[in-house]
Amino acid sequence: MKDNFEDFIKKETCKSNIEIPDNGFSEKVTSSLPKRKTEFIGRKIIIIFSTIISVLVFILINGSKIFLTGITDLFYSLINSETPNYEFIVVLIVFSIMSLIIPYIEIKEWIF
């Protein structure tokens, strides 16, 4: 059943409807807006530049061959219970962590 009182109230609100003219209000608000923080674009440039240099150096020193040789020696030393090349292991771990952290930080900022 339709509520007649609701219709009555709606009519009352229409009768006394407030339509407020702008009268410079929007101008006043816009002129008092806070400045936004500008994104440090230099950071992105540094990251891209470093990545390119790293890739070039990796290619020049034949990094893939060094990496494969290191992995093979590591497995060989483990199988034969020999002393592994700890320096290679440390470098491997450090680079693995860096290769995971940097993209994670970038993606996290981009999404959130």
Add this chain to the structure above:
Amino acid sequence: MNLSDSILIAKIIVYDDHLAFKKLVERYQSDIRGLLFRLTNGNADIVDDLAQECFIRIYKYLSSYNAKAKFKTWLFRIAYNVFYEYCNKKKLNKLDLDSTELTNQESRSDSSIDFQQAIKVLNQNEKLVIVLYFEKGFTHKEISRISNQPLGTVKTNIMRGKEKLKKFYNYER
């Protein structure tokens, strides 16, 4: 050409377009200031200050608007939060902005009594939901989002508000 809200919002977020923001303000300033006018019992001195604070907050947090609710709902939510914080900050006496007791001498059947006078008999929560429901046309669910009250509470406040207004208007039909 009237650009839609989503286009204006995109321009503001991506390009920090102040002109687009000004258009958004022009579009909604009457609604926001009207709501604050009702909530403050017609106190014009503070309405503009609160409305300005509201729009500045909208500008700052526009990128957090995720389109789950309508933009207007989000807007009104911010406006209500600004008003609520103002009341808490000023530790306003409840009676300053709350219901007004009526005397028997006051004429309630006079149709020239406008809505602004009528809603003075309501408490703050009832006033908010009645204005949002009857004047601004929001649904119960949207009012629940704006006022951060459960849906049941919104419906109860609307019902109580209606009862008080019925008595005020001597409505017997």
